[in-house]
Amino acid sequence: MKALVYRGKRTVGVENVPDARIESPTDVLVRVTTTNICGSDLHMYEGRTNVEKGKVLGHENLGQVLEVGSAVVRIKPGDWVCLPFNIACGFCRNCERGLTGFCLTVNPGFAGGAYGYASMGPYPGGQAELLRVPFGDFNCLRLPPDAAERQKDYVMLADIWPAGYHATELAHVRPGESVAVFGAGPVGLMAAYSAALKGASTVYVVDHQSDRLRLAEAVGAVPVDPGQADPVEQLLMATGGNGVDKACECVGWQAHDPAGNEQPALALNNAVQAVRATGEIGVVGDFVPDDPAPHDELAAHGQVAFDIGTFYQKGLSMGSGQCNVKAYNRYLRDLIAAGVAEPGFLVSHELPLDDAASAYRHFDERDTGWTKVVLHP
Ligand code: ZN
Numbered sequence: 001m002k003a004l005v006y007r008g009k010r011t012v013g014v015e016n017v018p019d020a021r022i023e024s025p026t027d028v029l030v031r032v033t034t035t036n037i038c039g040s041d042l043h044m045y046e047g048r049t050n051v052e053k054g055k056v057l058g059h060e061n062l063g064q065v066l067e068v069g070s071a072v073v074r075i076k077p078g079d080w081v082c083l084p085f086n087i088a089c090g091f092c093r094n095c096e097r098g099l100t101g102f103c104l105t106v107n108p109g110f111a112g113g114a115y116g117y118a119s120m121g122p123y124p125g126g127q128a129e130l131l132r133v134p135f136g137d138f139n140c141l142r143l144p145p146d147a148a149e150r151q152k153d154y155v156m157l158a159d160i161w162p163a164g165y166h167a168t169e170l171a172h173v174r175p176g177e178s179v180a181v182f183g184a185g186p187v188g189l190m191a192a193y194s195a196a197l198k199g200a201s202t203v204y205v206v207d208h209q210s211d212r213l214r215l216a217e218a219v220g221a222v223p224v225d226p227g228q229a230d231p232v233e234q235l236l237m238a239t240g241g242n243g244v245d246k247a248c249e250c251v252g253w254q255a256h257d258p259a260g261n262e263q264p265a266l267a268l269n270n271a272v273q274a275v276r277a278t279g280e281i282g283v284v285g286d287f288v289p290d291d292p293a294p295h296d297e298l299a300a301h302g303q304v305a306f307d308i309g310t311f312y313q314k315g316l317s318m319g320s321g322q323c324n325v326k327a328y329n330r331y332l333r334d335l336i337a338a339g340v341a342e343p344g345f346l347v348s349h350e351l352p353l354d355d356a357a358s359a360y361r362h363f364d365e366r367d368t369g370w371t372k373v374v375l376h377p
């Protein structure tokens with residue numbers, strides 16, 4: 001089968017690799033029809049993780065079931081399914097509590113597994129023609145009859161939309177609250193979208209890329225451009241000096257100022273400064289314990305200079321971590337099916353798998369208009 005393979009820093013290519021196949025009676029084999037390039041794929045692409053060469057990337061996958069293992073009872077060939085980027089067993093201590101992003105079974109010695117990702121287990125990704133889905137009955141989200149026509153919306157259930165939603169859950173966003181989202185990449189846009197769906201009174205989105213800010217505005221958010229003035233000052237001004245009720249950090253450790261200088265704690269500390277006393281912050285931007293190409297001494301070991309003094313003085317709370325996709329994807333799917341939500345609005349490019357390498361390059365260079373790339377193998 002054809003698949004996108006990581007070959008080293010900024011080197012990926014579509015190659016022929018052995019077909020994915022059923023390996024265990026609980027597996028499901030999916031013919032991938034839609035698979036996204038994620039901002040977090042760029043951490044690997046840029047050589048900022050320890051991902052092994054030869055890995056097939058791709059953790060945001062949707063397709064049609066081709067074959068099921070002998071122990072699979074719920075999923076049938078022909079079903080349209082979207083796969084959470086987390087691979088989970090469904091029966092371990094964490095899965096039982098709904099914390100499927102931290103499954104203790106699928107990646108022994110580590111809490112959490114995923115397709116095509118550094119440190120997340122031996123699983124090949126879905127930027128390929130075929131994908132093996134372990135524990136298929138648990139991990140496949142079945143899609144309604146309009147799935148084939150609305151793949152652009154439903155594929156956002158694999159990661160991006162649940163991840164953005166998770167930021168609002170970690171911050172306990174409630175109706176009527178004001179929310180600042182830091183980062184208008186796909187996850188930040190989905191956090192803003194989710195906050196609006198939850199009834200936030202005002203959603204501010206902070207980013208210095210105008211094409212992304214325009215998308216934020218299109219879903220009703222107030223754009224805040226750090227290139228114009230200090231974003232914390234802008235947010236304090238907009239809230240009468242009080243600060244916003246809640247903040248979502250959707251940037252992570254590769255945060256940088258408008259001049260491009262990397263400052264890992266930039267968005268995190270801006271969130272601390274911009275929320276009101278006793279406010280809450282949800283952190284879904286990626287932070288890693290080791291960075292092989294760090295921009296400062298602390299970042300090499302996953303550390304940042306965090307404004308703990310202000311955080312403590314204001315009595316703030318913070319939740320963090322990768323999203324437990326299965327906690328939300330069923331409900332978010334039903335919002336799409338009912339016509340309430342169309343998360344596919346952020347897709348800028350739909351391309352064949354053969355164009356994946358050039359798509360990585362454009363997306364990595366943040367070329368104007370390349371907000372979200374969807375590949376069709
Ligand atoms: Zn992703």
Ligand code: ZN
Pocket residue numbers: 088089090091092093094095096102103104105106
């Ligand atoms: Zn588990």
